Structure formats: structure tokens, C-alpha cells
Amino acid sequence: MAVSGEIEYERIERPQILTGSEGIVELKTTMAPIGVQLFNSTGVTLRLATTYIKQHGIFSVDVGTPLVPKRDDAWITDFSLEYRLPRRLGAVSVGARNIFDNLIDLLEVDPLNPRVATRRFVFRRIRLAF
Numbered sequence: 001m002a003v004s005g006e007i008e009y010e011r012i013e014r015p016q017i018l019t020g021s022e023g024i025v026e027l028k029t030t031m032a033p034i035g036v037q038l039f040n041s042t043g044v045t046l047r048l049a050t051t052y053i054k055q056h057g058i059f060s061v062d063v064g065t066p067l068v069p070k071r072d073d074a075w076i077t078d079f080s081l082e083y084r085l086p087r088r089l090g091a092v093s094v095g096a097r098n099i100f101d102n103l104i105d106l107l108e109v110d111p112l113n114p115r116v117a118t119r120r121f122v123f124r125r126i127r128l129a130f
Contacts, residue, residue: 002037004049012109016060016067022107025067027057029106031115043084047095050077053116055106074104076116090128097121 012027019025035049056071080095097117108114 001039004035004037005033007032010109012057017063019060022109023059023061023068024107025058025060027055027107027109029053029055043086045082045084047080047082048077049079050075051116053104053106057107070105070107072105074102076102076104078117088129090126093123093125093127095123097123 008029008031010027010029012024014020014024014026016025031051031053033049033051035047037048038046052073052075054073056069059068059070061068076098077100078095078097079099080093082091082093084091098120101120104116104118106116106118108116
């Protein structure tokens with residue numbers, strides 16, 4: 001068994017003239033994940049994690065326009081079950097991120113690599129090692 005916890009704080013400040021394509025003037029994001037992993041000698045691993053996410057920011061569409069505040073927070077829970085293949089040839093996993101489908105309006109700074117599933121996301125994965 002393994003238990004984990006951490007706190008991640010991210011703060012972005014930009015002048016209103018250089019807000020980027022996201023329109024960020026100020027953005028503060030706090031994430032606090034807490035997780036548990038249970039391991040079995042047969043190669044089965046069960047993972048359960050819940051993350052509290054709080055984000056608030058001030059955005060601007062264009063220079064001279066009014067600033068728009070935005071705030072949201074939620075608890076997001078993730079679950080996965082993994083089976084390690086014999087002789088460590090890889091693993092097969094199934095799971096879900098945001099299993100309770102808690103809607104959160106979260107701005108990701110890197111939208112191509114989101115850290116949090118803002119809607120329910122079910123997956124299966126096969127990893128092979130040669």
C-alpha cells in the first residue's frame with residue numbers, strides 16, 4: 001500500500017497589453033491531490049485519488065475592455081485498475097478520471113496536455129515492454 005499527497009500552486013501574472021491568446025491578466029491555481037494505491041502479489045494494482053482544485057483569475061479580451069473575473073473549485077476523483085503481465089512484459093489498465101463527472105470550468109495553460117479531466121473520461125491502456 002502507498003499513500004500520497006501534495007499541494008501544487010501556480011500563479012501567472014501578465015500585463016493587460018500582453019495577455020496571450022488565453023486573455024490571462026492574473027491566474028491562480030491550487031491543486032491538492034490525495035491518493036492511495038493498493039498492490040497485490042498477483043500483479044494487480046488499484047489506484048484511487050481525489051484532487052481538490054481551486055482556480056481564480058482575471059481575464060481581458062482586449063486592451064481597454066473591462067476585466068472579467070472568474071472563479072471555480074471542485075473535487076475530482078480518479079480510479080484505475082492495473083494488471084501487470086507475467087515476466088514484466090507490460091501492463092493492462094482500465095480506469096476513469098473525474099468518475100463523478102463534476103463539472104469544473106478550468107483553464108489549462110497547456111490545453112494539449114491537460115492535468116485534470118474536466119468531464120468524465122474512461123480509458124483502457126496496454127503497455128508492452130520488450
